Amino acid sequence: MSAAASGQRVRPKEEVLLPFPFFDIPGWFFSSAKRPRRRPWTARRLFALAGRIAGARRASLRSDWSAVLAELPPHEAVRASAGMVVAALRLRAADVAQRCWRPADRVLASRTLSNMVVAAPTAAVMWILFRHSGEIGVLVNAEAIAVVGATFRGLIVLGRWWRDVAPPEREAQRRRG
Known part of the structure; x- marks a missing residue:
């Protein structure tokens, strides 16, 4: 007598997890890839990005920026920290331009x-x-x-x-x- 005929519950066989499904190779290769969930830009993440862009020479600027962010409400802090990223990029661009002018300054002097x-x-x-x-x-x-x-x-x-x-x-x- 089988287990189903005797009224016992039949447990399904556990599937072995493989690196990819061997039984559905075309579906696995041609399926659309899932996008990883993106974390939203928060004021803290934008502020950290601005600090990394500004560089170690501008630590005092970072402390000023953090004081500004501490006084703002959260919804305005994101916009302000995005502006800090733009300011950090401008500072870096000014540094690069200043370095590029060094040979010209030497010629002019x-x-x-x-x-x-x-x-x-x-x-x-x-x-x-x-x-x-x-x-x-x-x-x-x-x-x-x-x-x-x-x-x-x-x-x-x-x-x-x-x-x-x-x-x-x-x-x-x-x-x-």
Whole structure:
């Protein structure tokens, strides 16, 4: 007599858990992947992100930001901490831009380097014109050569004004004063 005929409950066999279902391989491969549940951006998470972006040099800024967040209600704190992330990104971008200006500042502060920046392109244009059409070509295009030199000189003057960089005084001016 079978267990079902005698009135006993039949327990189903326990399935062995495998890394993937061998019985439904096409369904397993072609099923849509479940997205992991995303945690919402909270003020605490945004504040931590802003602190990491701002860097270790700005620890005092982080303490100021946390004081601001402590005074705000929770629904406004999320918006304020998102603004702190934007501010941290701007600070990092300003740091990168400042580092990129270092070579330009060195050129602007040196008379020798700035004269080389003006003379090299002007001489290159003269050489190209000379190789292409000889002395006549250089004389005919003298205005273009002067424009190249004046443009680079103007860029040096503009850069010194913009970055507030001044080269050292000349030797003759130091002796007079």
